[in-house]
Amino acid sequence: MKKIVLLLMVFTSVLSAQESYTVSGVVKDASNGETSFGASVFLKGTTIGVVTNEYGFYSITAPKGNYTLIISYVGYATKSKDFVLDANKKINFELSESTTELDAVLVVAEESEQLNIRSPQMSVSKIKVETIKKIPVVLGEVDLIKSIQLLPGVTGGAEGTGGFNVRGGAVDQNLVLLDEAIIYNTSHLLGFFSVFNADAIKDVKLYKGGIPAKFGGRVSSVLDVHQKDGNSKDFRLTGGVGFISSRLAAEGPAFKSKGSFLVAGRGSYAHLLLKAAGEENSAHFYDLNLKTNYNLNDKNKLYLSGYFGRDEFNFGGNFKSGYGNASGNLRWNHLFNDRLFSNMSLIYSKYDYELEFDSFEFDWVSSITNYNIKYDLSYFINDKFKLNFGASGIYYQFDPGAINPTSETSAINPLQLDEKRAFEGGLYIDGEHKITDKLTASYGLRLSTFTRLGGQPLTNYQGNLPVVYNTTLGIYERGTEQGETDYEKGSSIKDFGNLEPRLALSYQLNSTSSLKTGYSRVAQYIHLLSNTTSVTPLDVWTPSGKFIKPQLSDQYALGYFKNFKNKTFSLEVEAYYKTTDNRIDYIDGSDLIGQNTIETEILNGEARAYGLEFLIRKSKGDLTGWLAYTISKAEQRTPGGAAGGLGINDGKWYNSSHDRTHDVSLTGSYKLNDKWSLGSNFIFQTGRPVTYPNGQYTYEDLTIASFSNRNSDRLTAYHRLDISATWVPNKKPDKKWKGEWVFGIYNIYNRKNAASISFGQNRETGANEATRTSIFGAVPSVSYNFKF
């Protein structure tokens, strides 16, 4: 606490007493009234400028004088406005898409690009949904998660599995936020599709490192997804019809033009086709996005957003399974004055899954729920200093599983695994400081706390060892139980606290290039339990506590950034080194299903990852796209520790499942003419680490494989080429109905990429075989999208 007070004093001392005034306002899209996040707002001929926040707000304070204000935003025509700063002023801007006003872009490009280079923020990728929509995808389903995997440092698991990995981190180390609400599972149909409906999304920001102090709770990355506010000018319908699913979104002004709304729905219907084809098993998903906002007055604005998504599986009538996320967020933007912006959020989110086994007459439900209150403030102090600070509190409820018989005759006894509760608190302060004209810094501190709350019993173990090493058999097994302790509701089982410093520096080498460096420490208090190669929807989240310590990561990064040819091209090179303490791994033969005492199945270890990322991007002209290359290493080590023994893999470093030595992606889109545009991507990746058999023997008449060390082999390299073509049939500017056809071929050269290689005995011949499962061969697709 003392440190924070001290920091505040340092910050306030920066305040200058010069005669200055403030110009502030909101930047929006002229066509639909959507606020613009990340637009540059600049005073021409000076180095004074800011970028708009997630609500489109900017505030610039400068000495009295005559200025030209320049607003630029990728994909939009740059605007400028002359004005006299002799009092505090409010100027709102509306930007039009750049296609029509190419000249304007060229005029001011030089000024606006400086900001991007100057900003100390590194290791961040922002993608607009328009870009994502141009990327060819499997079966024509636009997929945000697959799109970010085209960025350097981001990979995914096998095709058809969910989540993504950032800089060698695990899937559960990503904080995924949809309008600030935590999304615990990002996949539909196990991972074939993602939960984000592109028609409801405005933009996406991925922090791979240098995570601002505002965020905490996950050690690898933050994926910050913003839903559209809804068109505030006109009522619009957007939609699409594809092979797998169809979408429809409605948006328009509301509350007598004091606000707007968006409702978007999406549903798959492939299961109906399967049913028609006589297939009795089925899988389908749907989701719903909602958002509305209301302008109380100039200083106050309310936002309400919600998401609901669900997957349903049905197998021959005997097994059913369903899972999904639900979230809601009420936000209140309040402008204290033209330099102090605030937002208060009340957020709810939940993830649950259920299984129903008719044959065995039981069902199984599990869930994680959280309630979150957040208050964030930005103080635009002067032209050299901006301060962000705030607090948040999250209350979690974990229900790891309840089993209930579904009939009188069921053999199953009811079982409720211990419900767990926890509270996570956060307090942060973070300054963006222009130290000299060339050197800019962002430094902050986050204080995070975590309390594992009572209301459950915990098993005690002999010697406080939930796992012990059996020296005779050479295996890890559960410790000896010694009764249990009951923790009362409201009491604390265990408390944790961490100070998380974040630092980023940017040094401008010249007008087109800069060097950046950063350090960040992040703590993670909740963990996804998964001992399978890929995460599954059935995996359960668990809080830190008596037996599981918070994960703690330190990341160091260094980068070089350069713009070429009037910002037509940009180059980003980044190197990173990241260590994570307290990364758990699972003992040989661990059993997590229905496991009440997870601590008996795990050992505490560490992880490290390092790599070099290159990104060359072309963001102007008829041909746009990027080439990304990453060379990296991700490993972990899990010694026996107090349990005894050498540990997993004899205590030696082993490859993490998401280690990829080489990762290349090339993405391009080309505008051929007014009617046709083409898109393509190529991906090459080193194969996923796997464990292969190193011998065989006969046991119980079966041929049993023996295995080499954990993750010491690799699948064959993964590569594929996708293409797409978009045809806009009738481009009449005055026609309201705008339709487009998207034709695509995924994996055009039909590469049989191994999603997995399984080893087993052919039951007819008895011979051992290696069977490759490749999920997608060449897959053609057609979809139709429309706007009205």
Add this chain to the structure above:
Amino acid sequence: MKTYIKGLLVLITVILTSCSDVIEVDVPVAAPRLVIEASIDWEKGTSGSEQTIKLSTSTPYFNSNENNVVTGAQVTISNDTDNSQFVFNDMNDGTYTISNFVPIADENYTLEVVYNGETYIAKETLIPVVDINEVYQSLDGGFDDEVLEVNVDFIDPVDEENYYFFKFREQGDLLPELLDISDEFTDGNKMNVFYEKEEDDDINQKEFEAGDIANIEFYGVSEQYSNYIRLLIEQYESVGDPFSTIPVALRGNCTNPANPDNYAYGYFRLSQVVKTSYTFQ
């Protein structure tokens, strides 16, 4: 039960995936290791005096028909309570037999195998098993409600942890089907286990039909063995699937105290077993 939950994930993947093919893969080759298949099976209602233990060595994964039987080893089981010794005879084909073994329920036994100058030791308890209540066929149950399966019902003893192991085999099949189950979620209840076969043209497998005979073996096993066989079955059935656990070196209870790293594969198990068969109507 857990096996079925894991099976569910595999099912989901099967539905969603399209294509699989057999390919050639280079796999690592480990040095050969002794394999001890010491399964002392005491069929209920018999004396259990005749027993066989098999010894072999592990071979490279894709090598078939390699002569890997182990001869010339000394194989002895002793009863830990009365120290009585049972010496097995080397049949020179990898099997070691005895005709005067004395099985006693809940008794502890020690196996000693001396081979190539190394001594391997394993300790286990002989686990009894309850009777089978009923064996019957059905259509509705199982994974698929349009496919015949044979059901085995038995009553789990209440208030104790019990572990069971099933070995099913359709008469004429090359390979058996193994299943492990515990009373973790069903303590004291009537438990049901089924054996169903789904059609698979690739391996010439057909669903059960009238006239088919299913052989059923029902074993009581220790918790330690249950942990071992669960992992063995899991790895046998689904190694490498994206939703399977990362495979691990499977270690049984055959240790080498003088040279721990040179342990043996396999297991020394002592079980009471109920054997029966069912002819589909």
